[in-house]
Structure formats: C-alpha cells, structure tokens
Amino acid sequence: MLLRTRLALLALTFLTALTARADEGMWLPLLLKQLNEADMQKKGLKLTAEQIYSINQGSLKDAIVQFGGGCTGEIISDQGLLLTNHHCGYGQIQQHSSVENDYLTKGYWAMSRDQELPNPGLTATFIVRMEDVTSQVLAGVPTTGIVEAEREKLVQLNSQRVAQAAVQGTGYQAFVRPMFNGNEYYLFLTEVFQDIRLVGAPPSSIGKFGGDTDNWAWPRHTGDFSIFRIYAGPDNKPAPYSPDNKPFKPRHHLPISLAGVQPGDFTMVFGFPGRTNEYLTSWGVEETYAVSNPAKIAIRDAKLKVLDADMKASDKVRIQYAAKYASIANYWKKWIGENRGLKKLDAVRVKQQQEAEFQRWAESGDAARRAAFATLLPDLKRSYASARDYTLARDYVSEAALGVELVSYANSLLPLLDLVDQKVPAAELKAAVEKAKKGVAGFFRNYNAPTDQKVAAQLLPLYATGTPPALLPTYVKTLSQQYAATGWDAYAAQLFSKSRLTDQASALAVLDAVANGKPETLRQDPAAQLAAAVVGNYRAAILPTYSAATDQIALLQRTYLAGQRLQQPERKFYPDANSTLRLAYGQVAGYEPADGVKYDFYTTLDGIMEKADPTNPEFEVPARLAELYQNKDYGPYAYKGSVPVAFIATNHTTGGNSGSPVINGKGELIGTNFDRNWEGTMSDIMFDPDRVRNITLDVRYMLFVVDKYAGAGHLVKEMTLVGGPEAAAGSDSNQKVKKVKVKRKKA
Template sequence: MKKLLLFVFIVQLGLSAKATEGMWLPLLLSQLNEAEMQSLGMKMTAEDIYSVNQGSLKDAIVHFGGFCTGEVISSQGLVLTNHHCGYGQIQSHSSLENNYLQDGFWAGSQAEELPNPGLFVTFIVRIEDVTDAVLENVTEDMHPKERQSWVDKNLPGVEAAAELEAFQEAKVRAFFEGSKYYLFVTETYRDIRLVGAPPSSIGKFGADTDNWVWPRHTGDFSLFRIYAGPDNKPAEYSPDNKPFKPRHHLPISLDGISEDDFTLIFGFPGRTEQYLPAVAVEQRVEVVNPVRIGIRDRALNVINAAMKADPGVRIQYASKQSRIANAWKKWIGESQGILATGGIAKKQAYEAEFAQRVKADPDFQKRYGGLLPEFERLYTEMGPYIKANTAVGEIAGRNIELFTLANTLHSIVKMYDSSGAPMVDSRMGRIADFIDRFYKDYSPELDQQVFAELMAYYFEEVEPQYQAPFAVEQYVNAGKTGEQLAKIVFAKSRLPKPEALKAAMEQGPEAFVKLIREDYAYALVRSISEHNEQGAEQAYRKLKDEIDALQEQYMRAQIAVFPDRRFYPDANSTMRVTYGQVKGYAPKDAVRYEPVTYLDGVIQKYVPGDYEFDLPQKLIELYEAKDYGEYGSEGKMPVCFIGTNHTTGGNSGSPAIDAHGNLIGLNFDRAWEGTMSDLNYDPSICRNIMVDARYILFIIDKFAGAGHLIEEMDLVHPKAP
C-alpha cells in the first residue's frame, strides 16, 4: 500500500504547476519537467543537466562554503560566485595597507592566489531515492512520534549502505515533510584560494540602498580556485596541490540575452515554506517580521553611522552590517509583497476549496477535517510566545556582539562542567583562534551603543512577564535607561577586553572558566536567555512541535485532496533546478521595469565619495571611451538582468544558464516586491536578479587587466548562425 501511495504521489507531481514556479530535484527532471522546459525554449535534455554516467551541468555546480552556490568555469578549477559570498574571505585578507575590499584583488598568477582556511566547496556526485528504505515499518496511520522514531532508526543504516569512495560522504535528506527521502553522495574540497574580486564600488555598488531592488547595477562576483591533491582528489591545503580538473565546466556565452530567453538556475536554495496555512503567513506578517525589523532598525542606525564616520570601522563591520541589513530589508519586502499581492487572501481561498473538497469526501473528512481549525488554534495560542522569543533571539542571540561572545563562552562552561578541565585544555588552541578572530573585527565602543539601543527595546517592548528579573533589577539600578545600563555593563565586564581573556587562558582552564562565570555581561545574558528558555521559548517549542506534526499531515492531505495539482519540495539547501525566462515586470500602476540594465545606469547613480555609489576612475574612463571590447552590445555595456526563476537564499552565486547550457549570468538577489516568494511565489512580481556574464568578463579583462583569467575560459557564441 505504501509503495502504491508513493507511486501515485510521483505521478501527481507531474500533472500541473505554473511555469517558472518551483525548485525541482535534478534527477526527476526527465519525469516531471523536461517537456515544459523545452516548451520555454530549452535546447538541452534532462540528461545534459543531470547525469551520473557522464559529465553534465551538475558536475560544474558547487555548494560554496555551505551557504552559497558557485560554478566551475574553466578546466583549471576556476570557480565563480558572488562578491557577497566571498566577502568574508576578501575581508579576512584586507587591512588598511592592503584594502582588498576597497581596491579589489587580482592574483597575477596561480602562485599569488590566497588560501582560505575553513572554506570548502562540495560537489554532488549522485542523488538516489531511498524512500522505501527510510520508511520501512512506517504506516500511513502511525503517530508522528512513532513514525519519526522508525525513520531515525532506519537512517543510519541507509547512509552506511551507500556505495562510496574513501573521499566521499553520504547524507539522507527529507522532502515534502518526510513523505520522500533522497540520499546525496558528495565530494568536498577544502583547498580553496581567492583569485580575484572587484572593488566594493563595483562588487557592492548600491550597497544597502539598492539591496533587494531593481533596477540594479551591481557587479556582484568574485573568483576562487579549487586545488586538489596529485590524484585530483580532495586534499587539505598544501603548496604542492594542483588546480582541480572538473568533469564539466561551464562555457560562457558572449551573445547575451533578450526578453523571453530561457534561463536555468542551478544551485542550493536554503529554505522556503510554500505550504504553510494562511494563519501562519498572517502571523509572519503581523507579528514576527515587525519585531525583527524593529530591532534591526535600531542596530543598523548605530552601525551605519559608525561605518560612515570611520574607515577602520567600515572594514571591521562590512561583513556584519551586510548580514544584518540583508535579512532586515528582505523581511520588509516579504511583508509588503504578501500584502500587495493578496497572498494571505489567496491562501485563504485555497484553504476554502481544500475544506470544501474534504467535506465532500467522508474519508477525507475523517482524516483531514480538523487540520485547518487546529492550525488556527495553535497559531493563535503561540502568538505572544513567538513574539517574545523572537525579540530575545534578536537581542540576546544575534545583534549584540558582547552577548554572542558570552553565548559562545557559555558552551565552554558547559564543556567544563560535563567533561572537566582536561577537555577544555585540549580545546584551548581552537578557543584562542576564535577569540583572535572575534576581536579582530570588534569595536567595544560601537557594540556599547548597539547594546544601549537594543536593551531599551527589551524593556520597552517585550511584555513584562517575559523579562528576566535579574535584568530588570539591573535596568532599574541604571535609572531605567539603556544608555546607562550599557555604560555599567561595558565598564564592569571583562569580556570586551581581549587581554583579560587571554591572561585567564594562560592561567589554565579553571581560571578561564572562573572568569567567564563571574563576568557581569555573562550573568546578564544568561539571565535573559534562561528566563526566555524556561518561559516563552519552552511554550513556543511545545506548540511548534504540535504544528510541525500537523504540517506533515497537511502536506500529505494537500497531495491527496488536490490530485490535479503539481507539488514541488520546499528548499532545504539541497541541489535544485529552477527555470524561467528573462522578463520585465510592472510592480505598480504606470510603472514598468525593463529586464536589462546598462553601464549608463551605473554612471547615472554615481556619487563621488559616497560609500554606496562612488566609482573607480578607471571604470568611468572605460565608459567615456566606450571601451567595452567584445563584451559590449550595440555600443552599450549590459550590467544586470532579471528573470522569473524561483530562487531564495543559498541561490546566491548560482549560474544563470542559457538554453544550450552556457553561462549567461550570475544570480545574486531578488527584486524587493517579490521577496515573499519563500512563502508565496507570484509570477507577476517575483524576479531573480543576475549579473550579466559579459559585465563580469568586461570587469576582469578591461577593468582589472586580468586577461590571463579570460584565457582559461571557454567563450562561445551559441546564437551565431
């Protein structure tokens, strides 16, 4: 019976879906998507995209650092990804003397390429359907906890049974809320070197103002190289390693794009939640996002002012500010997009039809009739808990660096308590490295200002019953002002002072742990976190577990109740293919956005001396001379373009591939109006933003003078007669 249900499930997947929507598993393209993709203009077959028997597109795609995507664009292991994906590495190599963030970096030879400890890329070797093995002994009517217990028992054996080379790994991931399971066999390379990056005035042009916005004019790219051992297999860093030779690398098209051209995005999208009920989306818009946005508003106001005032702080906080601002602006666009497109009302209409179909079928009514009312009850009950828990997470867990340091040190205290001083002593080298990295890019003065703002929010906006008594006592003693509390904490705490921690470490684990335990900031953040853990978070987690179990049932219910609807799995950082077309859009009345931007627009935005819109003089000179080489088009230099591909976080750095399998662009963002695509894809305004491959080549060749990198790429003209 189970196999029959799964067979029906797969058949249902292929029946209907809006073109361009969805994040599809590459091994299922031949069953589900190939014909539709070809109807949109694709000239390839599914085997060209994903094959285990011969080199295919998937062999050029890498999971970059576990958080972005990259693609191999030469036979010598050259990897292209976004500037913002390589930002941390570029920053780590930067100083006031060699400011690669500001000035860019271009290795003149392979000997000059810079190693990046801790950075890795992962290839997918093959994907296998292991649903039957994982769900062995699982039945349809089994309680969710019993079901999960069997899955947990079966998973290790399934992974252990995978046929692997010594340097390969296997991992099983769940799809459709646990209705399907696939095994991914991977190869990971850990010697990754920085090859090239444009200055931030190109790679981050527009910075926060243009982030998530179209029209866009950002050259968001960087170059790395994979190095391997003498056998071309993964190896730890060694100066004797050689450039990796891939099974496949992407040729680069010089022919550019036109509206309605086919586009394929290949990558590792992080997380989407397409199948949430309307009440969950409504809670996101009305409760969760306002808390997140309000807290980060305060943090960013402080950080942005400090970065504008001090070039040193700008280098220190460039990556941190980008991380904080990226999510902040995304949440704003997500809420606005859902409201603008009536996303909640559409889900409510969908649920009304679901309820009508369920009511008309006695079996459905028995199994699924209570799902939607139960969602309503659980989300309503969870409202105050999720609001408080979200606020504490943003304040105590993410945006006050002193607290994030204290939280990390808390893990050392727990290690000491559970395993003793010898275990801590064995980790002292790693701890010292972490502390050095933390203080390298830390400004106590700036963090104190952020602390003052966010703790004021904590006491003004979080409901009193969710405020920690110890924290309230300290706030009262400080005259009930965040600024005064910040002064006291940063004066009394030893954590903002690296020399204090290092001195304690030199005395041994006991002295180090004693310093942490007795620290004022540590005591304050632990009181806030523990009060939240025992109150709002505990209540939230209990309800969330019930909601997750209900969501599993709702996913299976939707598939059963809507047999004519095509469902695709939510993103979960596994390899996916999305496809669409180059298209403009009209976000509001009397406004129409064209699908391509040009260097003319970069010059129009140019503001000398402005940290977001300044430009290198050489780029201006190339524009004035119209010196675009073979990369220009009809006297203009294309910069970015948009398409209808369904993307999300993790697709940063994904290749935009044309109908023939050539690189035409580099995915790096979404249009602000459509950032709600994680919850509700709407083809009218959901657009992904890509750097035109020709602009990338132009910057490498004409701007940077790194023609030796162009020479190792394959440049093609697929549109030529």
Template sequence: MKKLLSLSLLLLLINLSKAKADEGMWLLPLLQQLNIETMNEMGLELSAEELFSINQSSLKDAIVIFGGGCTGEMISDQGLLLTNHHCGYGQIQELSTLENNYLDNGFWAASKEEELPAPGLKVTFMRHMEDVTNRVLEGVAEDMDHETRQKAIRANIDSITKAAAEGNDYEHLVRDYFAGNQYFLISYEEFTDVRFVGAPPSSIGKFGYDTDNWMWPRHTGDFSIFRVYAGHDGKPADYSPDNIPYQPLHHLPVSLQGVEMDDFAMTLGFPGSTQRYLPSWGIQERMNIFNQTLITVRGEKQDIWAEDMAASDKVRLQYATKFSRSSNYWKNSIGMNRGLEALDVLSQKRELEARFAEWAESSAANQERYGKVLATVKEAYTSRAPQYKASNYLRETLVNGTEIYRFAGGAKILENALEAGHQTAIDSAVSELRSAGEVFFKDYSAPTDQKVLAAMLARYAQDIENRFWPDFYTEVNKKYQGDYQKYAEKLFEKSLFTSQAAFEAFLAKPSLKKLRKDPAYQAGRSVRKQYNKLLGMNREAQQQIDNASRLFIAGLMEMQPDKVFYPDANFTMRLSYGTVGDYEPRDAVRYKHYTTLQGVMEKEDPDNFEFFVPERLKELHATTDYGRYGDKDGSLWVNFTTNNDITGGNSGSPVINGKGQLIGLAFDGNWEAMSGDIAFEPELQKCINVDIRYVLFIIDKYAGASHLIDEMTIVE
C-alpha cells in the first residue's frame, strides 16, 4: 500500500513538469522530472545535473547553512563565504567591544592572518539527498494509532541513518515532506573553524534598520563575509592557527553584468518554515494566538529595550542582536495578519475545505479514508485554544522574554551534581556555568531586565487565566499583593544570578541550600515546570493535527491532479525560480524593480541612526566614483526585486542568473505579501535582493579591500 502511495505521489509530481510556476520551493533531486524544462524556457542555460549532482561537483556544493538559521554561498576557491549582514550580525556583535565596535565601524581583514575566529559559528554543506519514502514506511499500516505508527517510522529511520553512516563522518538525517507522505535522507558535513573576514558598518549593512525592514523600496547593503577553514586533509577541524582555507567543490562566479526586467533568476538556500497547507482553523490560530502573542508581548518588551538602548551606548551594543532578532518576527507577525486579512485567505481556505468535504463524500473509498479529516482538525484546534494561548504567552514572557529566569534555570546541572555529592560532576558543572556566565553577562543589563521582568509578569497575569499561572505567582501575589515591580526589585537585590560578581562568588563556593533558596532559580524552575505542563496538554491535539494534516494533503493531491504541489519549507535545501520584476502594491502606485545609491542619499537623516550615511559613501556618490560596478545607465544599483519564493532561512541565499553566476543576495520579503508563509501571492510576492555590484563596490571602492575581489571569479 505504501509503495503504491509513494509511486502515485511521484507520478502526480512528474505529470506537473510542464506547469509554469514561480511559486514553489523545489527539491533538487526532483528538478529533472519537475522543473528543468520550464526553467530552461525561462532562461536557465544549465542542466539539472549542473544544479544538483551526486557524483560530481554542482551548484548545490557552493551553498551552505550559515550558523543555525541562514544561508551562505562560497565565492572563491579559498573558502570565502558571503551571507547577509543580518545573518552575521550576532557574530559581529559578539566580536565587538566599545573600543573595537565592528557593528558601528565595520571591519575588513587586510590578510588571512587578521581574520577573526568566530567561536561557535558553524557552516554546513549538504552532501547527499535521496528519496527513502518506501524504506521509512515499510511495515507501516494505515490503521495504526499515532504512537505505533511513529515507533515503526523511527525504527526504520534509525536503520536508514545507521546504514548511511558507514564509512563516512557525515551527519545523516531523514526529513519528512508533505506532512509525512514523503521522506528524504540527507547527509551533511559541518565545518567549525569559521572566521570573520569583513562587513560594512551597520549604517550600510542595516541601513533603514527596523523602519525599512520588510519594506520596498530598500537601500540596504545587507552582506558580510566569512571564511571557512579546514585541516590540511581538507576535512572539518576544530579551530587551529595551522588550519588552511577550505577549497569547496564548487564556488559561484560573480557577474558584473547586472539584471534587467524579466531576467531569469533562481535562489538556492535553506528556507525555514512555511504552512501553505494549513487549514482555516490553523490560520485562525496562527493569526489570533501565535502572531498576536508576538505582537503584544514583544512590542512591550522592545519598548523597554529601546528606551535603555537609546540612553546607553553600552546597552545598545549589548542588546543590538537581541532587539534585531526579536523585532524581525514581531514586525513579520503584524504584516502577516494584515496580509492574510487583506487577501481574504480564510475565505479561500474555507472554500477549498468545502470542496474537499464534498469530494471526500463522493465515494465509499474517499469517505473511509478522508471523511473524518476536517472534523478531526477542527476539534483539535478548537479544544487546545486556551492552553495553546497560555503556552505561547509563557514562552514569550517568562521562558524566553525574561533573561534572568532562563539563565538561572541553567544551574539545574549544578543542583543535580551538588545533590549527588560527586565532586567531579560538581567541578564540571561549575566550569560549564562559569563559561556560560562570561557569555551571558557580556551582553546583559540587569536594570533593563528588571524592568522587563516586572512588565512580563504583569502581562502574563493580565492576559492568561490564573489556572495556567506558574505556582510561584501564588507567593508573589500573597507577599507583594500583585506588585510585580516591587517583586522584581527584591529579586534583583537578592538573587546571585543578577551580577557577574555575585555569580562568580557563588561558583567559587557552591551551596545546594543557597541555590535552591535563590528567588530567580525558584521562579525559573516554576516557569519551566508550568511550560512543560502546558506543552503536555497540547500534545494530544498536536498528534491529531499531524495525522489529519498528512491525510488532508494526500487527499488534496488526489482531488486536484492538475495542481502544482511542492512540500512546505522545513530548513532543507530548496530551489526557487522566477524573474526580475516590478509590482503594483496598490491603486495608482508602481514600484520599479531596483533602487540606486541616489535613494540612500535621499533617505539620509543625520539625526536618526537608522538613516545615517557614512561620509566616505557620500563622497563616492558625489563624484560618481563607482568604478566597474556602476550600471550602464550611469547609476549604482543597490537592491532589486524578483518573484522568487523565499522565507526565513533564505536570508543570505544567492540569487543566480541563467548561467549559474551570482547576481545578488536575497535578504528580505515585501510588506504587502507578509502572508507568504501561509499563502503565496503571485501578484505581490517579492524577494528583495542586494545587487552583487553594490556588494563589490562597498568591498572595493568604499573599504579598499580589493584583495578580496582578486580571489573571486569575476565575470565582466
């Protein structure tokens, strides 16, 4: 049965190979069957084998996972890597000090010896990918309950990954697609010696900051450069001064030819997550609970951060990355809700569900397999709403929103060691916590977090039923009569986790009694206990949703045999293709497909750090000293738009022309199509990219780092 289902799925996809679609995040092993003919007609001059090959180098070998949530690309045979400035932002901030502020001033290593090690940063190459659906579903019966089914699948996956690991050092994962209707085995190779090479100042790399985030027109030089190092055998190795630049199997040539309207463009990368097959009840939950939680809670927290950042350069540097990460999806949530409402996506989903229900009743076979799917989905989403809201609020307010509770919770390893009385374990826990403390306190402002704690406690109590409160609330309300500011003041006076000096003093002489009595540790454990309880309350409903979603998608494929289907993003390598183009966001407004350096000057506001323009950049503009990076019209292009289908995780993805040459870096989507993770909008959806010529102009003419240009393969 499962073999027939997998074969049917493949035949459905193959039959769609001639359908034109800019929408879609496509699996590379299926390009030959699905997409290559359309892509060639649109302007691609490469074969499917040149894009993805198991036996020889191909375009996919130049693409990497950068860190844990972005994409990067290799641009030289000496390990040079290009990604977005906002992807490298955390590493740049970690390496910065008040004396050497690389965020504000930029950084350019004049030689490989000056490149800065970036501890903890990893770069990952995908080495192999193959369909293993039949092997994963071997012995899996349709009438199995959820636990039995998952147990059988896990056993098959363990067998597959164990066999794949023989004779190599790769990491092997099996990922599901179409909600568990298809599975692929993927092999990765991870490099841990990665060094910071260069980045423009944030006034270029983040020009426009949060005001322009998700907006078009953009004028942002969103790029940074790193280098991957390996051992002398070319294999991954921990950092060592003796390591050598890694020679990738493929690196992207860089084009100076620019782009024009309707030019073919493709992206390769690791899109994080989409929910294009989400039912109407899931969309309501996403809008009214998940997104609204982020909008409410993060908005309040960010206001506190912003006030303290504006008052102190030290706090601004400490919280730059935290604020950027928080605000990115806060604004995304606002835009998504707005877009879903404007496009009336709920009505479209309900219409599809009505057709699905009618189709499911059209035959006995359909009714048996799909007849209860929609009722199950509706019941699962409806029943879990109260506890799902509580778990989202608790995560945003007290699990992740409040730094002190999360940091204090890390001392659980020391409590266990002290309770057991094993000195070796105690010493190990102390060492681990001391290292964690050095990282934590470097970027921590206790006065700021105290304000956040009081606000987050109040917000959770105000918006969530008291039956979902962590148990420490009882003592706080009894002792402080609900005065959360007073409670926060006392906690920060008494806790050993609020200052590095107190924390170090405790680690020098750790005490089980003192740790257990610490108010931050007690509250942190209470929060985590309640959070785990809420997750458990959501688990049964989530299992129902998972099972029904698998059947819903399988049914949709049977019901719509002529529709183009592609799997949701799940942070595995995908290719999207489209064209360069403009768009009309509203009546009587048309945005052209590119911006220029002139627009940077027009946005300049010396009194607003978001729109500060460096003097050197103004000088180059005034003299139009663009070198070979200017466009044929005499201007210097900064950003351009395509209709490639991207989402979070695609940040840093290369934008590649029909010849396989790098023409830009994807870094954002547009405000009018923030619904894109749930519903692709073909008339409005745009991928915002940095023109590669602007990247090279900043490296060469602005920074004078022409030695980096010299090691690239430049196509004039």
C-alpha cells in the first residue's frame, strides 16, 4: 500500500512538471500571438500581441534595448532617455570616478546636456525584427552521419550567409541564434547605437543599499537604477560619439505609471535574459549541484575575502575593484542560492522521473521511435560521466588559475609569442604589439599588484589541490613540491617580485622588447611561464576530451528535446534564454519561503530607515534622504504615508534581465527589474511558481530619488507620467500627469 501511494505521488509530481506552470517561460515576442496572447489577456493584459511586437508600427519592443553586452534598458522619454540598473551602469560610473570625483560614493547628475558624460565602447541595441530561419540555416546540413563539430561549422556558415543577406543595403546588423538546443534558428535584425552618455546615478548608498548582504534577497530596499541617454547623428541613425550628435528620437518610449501595484496585478518583463538550462537532464543538474557550483563557490569565496579586506583599507583600491568585486560576488551568492533551491525541489529526482517516463514512451513506440530515442538517455549518462573530471578541471582553470589577474593578463600576451614562433613579418608583430599596448593603461588603472598577490596566495593552492591530479600541469606539480615547506605565500611573493608584468611601465617595456626582437623578455617572465603552463596543459590535456564530450552531450540534448516535443504535443515549450529579446509575464505576489515565514509584496522607505546603520557601509543612508524621510517630503510619489521602494512578482527572469522594464497590462512602466529572490535562483534550471520571484525597483522610488533627492526635476519633465492623481511632473513643473496610449508610428 505504501509503495502504491508513493508511485501515485511520483506520477502526480511528474504530470505537474509536464504542465506549463503558471508564469514560467521566456517567450519569443514574435510568437506571442499564437502562443500567449489569450493567456496574457486572461491575466490582465489590455494590449494585443501586435502592440507588444510589431515590425510595421511603433510597439513596446521599440522602447527596449540591450544595454552593453549583458543588461537591458528601456527608453523613457522621446529624447532618448534610457533607464537601467545602477549595477548595469556601475562600470561606466566607476570609469568616470576618481578619489577626487568619487561618483560611486556621491552619485552623479547632469543638470544640462553638456554635462552628460560619454562612454566609449558602450552600446544600446534595438531589435528591428526577428524571423524563423530554421530551413535556411539547416539547408544542406545532414541529419545523421555527421559529428557535432562539423555540423556546427555548416550551421555557422549558413547562419553567416543568412545574416549577411538580411543586412545587405541597410545600416543594420544581424545575427542568428539557435533555439531549443539547435532544433530551430532565428534571425535578429538590430540597430546598434554607439553614443551613450551617463546622465544620472544615485550614490552607492542608494544604488547599492544593502550591498552583498541583501543581494539575491527579499525584502529589498535598493534604489538600483542609473540613467543614460542615447545620442544619434543628424539622421537619427547610429553614429560614433560626436559633440554634434543629437538626442535620439525613438519610435516608442514607455509612459510611466504612478498608479502603483497591488497583489494579482498583471506584470510583464521585456528584456534580454542571458542563459537558462530548463531542459537539462538529471546528470546535468547533478553535475551543476555537486561538482561545478561547490568548486566555484569555494574559489570565489576565497577571492572575495581578500578583495573585501583590501577595499576597506584603501579608497583607491575600493574604487579600482568596486566593479570587479560586485561581478565576482554576484554569481558567488547566486550559486549558493541555486544549490539550496535545487536541493529543496529535489531537482535531480524530479528530472529522473521525467526521464523514466520519456524512456517508457521511447521504448513503447514503433521501430522508428525506438531507433531515434531508446538509447538516448543511456548515451547521455555515459557522456556526462566521461566529462566530469574535465569539467571540474576547466572550472579550476577559469576560476582559480586565471582568477589571478597577473596570470590572466600574462595569458592575454602569449599570442605575441605564438607570432614570434610562427616567424611572422616584423611589421605584423609590431602591429600586434601596438594593439596589446593600447590595453595596458586600462588594465593597470583598475589593478593593484599587492592585492592580486594575496589573491594568488589563496587561489593557486585551490587550483593545485582541486584539479584532478591527472589533469594538473607538471609545472604546477613541481611548484607544489618545491614550496611544500614554505607554502604558496612564498611562491606568490616570488612570482610578483620577479614578474615585469605587475606595473604599467615595466609591462610596456616588455612589450617594446618583444617588438624589438627580444621575445625572451616575455617568454622568461615567471607570470608568462605559469600562464603558458596552465593554458598549454588546458589546451592539450583538458580541452580535447571536454569538447568531444560536450559536443556529444549537445547532440544528444538536441535530440532529447526534440523527442520531448513529440512526446508532449499539448505542451507549450519555450526556448532557453540566450541573450535574445524575450517576454516573461506573471502577477504581483508575495510568497512564503519557509515554515512560519511570509513576505509581503512590497517594501518602502520606512524599511530603509529601519535598516540604516552608520557603522556598516552597506547600510549607510545619505543625509539628504534621511532629511526627506524626516520631513515626509515625498511629493507625488507617496503611498500609504511612505515611498514604495520595491515589489515582487512571479515573472521568470535571469541574468541579462537586469534593467528590464516591468510593464503593466496597459503597456506602462511600473518598475525596473534588478534581481531575484535567493529561494528562486534555481529557476535557471527548474522553475517553482511558489518560490520564484523577480525583484523590481518601483518606478515611484526612482522618480522620488531623481526629483526630490537629486533635484533633477528636469529629467522627470521629459518623461510621460500616467495613471496617478494629477500632480506635478517634477517638483518645479506645472506639467500634468497624462493618460497615454501606445504610440503607433509608421516605420
């Protein structure tokens, strides 16, 4: 009886997993009409799919950009004003900062257009259109009898042809991305703007309030936003930076709602999610949970402790390493939460149940089904087993060995020695050296050798002991023996004292020596020798087997997903995130993460003051913000006697969704996505509607900070405020709040 009950429960769990769960999914805007429109409208959407994504008229998609290479931004005025997260703009804010002008600490606000700061290399990318090009990409690609690497070469060639044909005679750019593990392919036509200027950023005490303590956590009180502006040439088209450029005129900008949110309200997140693995097998989940994540967590934990101590001891180091620290800490904490979530969901067992059902389906079919799918899962199991040690070794190379900046920098110079060994013409070598020299100043501007030496002393022994012995370079084994008595601290001291790559002047001298026919200056540098040993061993002893195994896994995973879509024809499948434009939708909702714990759906300025701690840099409150709170000077941004700061909803998000607009059913901006709750970080692998919540900066707190705190009401005047009581748009303005519909302009 007990066994029968257990089997029934397992079957119920499996069926639940097969159903398209509430609010799960990162959907292609192109397919909203056929897959999602009706469901979205049932949940509160007042727009049509055409008003969200259109190529013939202005739509919501025309207000969404990929900000740089890894975040999202949204256009919030008809003059190209761009809103994203503080942590997305952090690198640019840092680059403009110095000890004398510390914009990270004090914030920055351009009070006129000529004070808006250019950011070389920063881009904002709009999606012009997307198209299913599967038939073109797979034309001439054999379905059997071809190894994965060769198939990928053919796919890439076809993809390049498709992209080139799409942009011929236009000023656009294009790329093709695989969907469903390479079962389908989509073309994305883009317009990339290059002149992006910093307009405003709150101080870190607002933009990073709560720091790493609150990162990936709820309740949250972080004013995580920054403001930029897109500039264009005289034809409103992309142009390199020029003081003569004009603010970009978008096809659509998002109106901003002052109405706020309530539980059950419809929400959608429109942006560029980075990467998910929702269709990973049990062996992939187990590898992530038990092998890869624990190793990376331990390595980053050691590095963060060193950086934290040195940043607290020196303002110069704090500014140099602020962006690096934030980047390292972000996924360190995410992986910890992900593992907790996978354990709580018993993810490996759930995946095993799904695989057992798939195996029964495969074996119960006709000869063609059995031939295509019956041996698939056993083959996947073997491939993961063969890759396990090589995956771990790869993680230790990338996180530990190359986590030492000196080693990583030396590795970036090794291609110069390859050119020397290839006996290329002197002019070609000198050109390569000149290119390398251009990056020297940028590297050393944010580098502190004493800090990196301490990092090396911590990370190199982790690399030496954590790498499977058979895959560790002989050079490093020798070092372990040589320094067995004195320890890795002694080796790190010697490495940094003898290397000529630890400061800008000597690094330039090394590069000049290479250009002048003295490559041994670089070849004999101890940092270059260590990098050459680590990377050379990786390429010779690790990469070939790792690549062969992962290629086989990719092939089998593609077949497995194709089989699942045949097995479950009633299910709506969505492709894993891959940094392409997606829409997720859900509803505002609190949650109960544990027994006896219940979280409300929003936070307020009151919570900031409750957390305030002048002895803890993560919880410092600016005097001006405290004054506004004390005087209850909230302007039109108040709600129930305070200012709303953040809220949560059930949207499916991941990295890359940082900065994404959170939009209500009318197409109005209600907030900016900036994080997930810690209990929901496993949603990259397995979604749980009861626990997964995206964390959103309430747009009213952004407006409050810009207007009342910074006194930059001129920026609020640019925006279109809708949905609230009639109120001034900016404290010194008489502009009234408007009701605005989605603008429709001919392309």
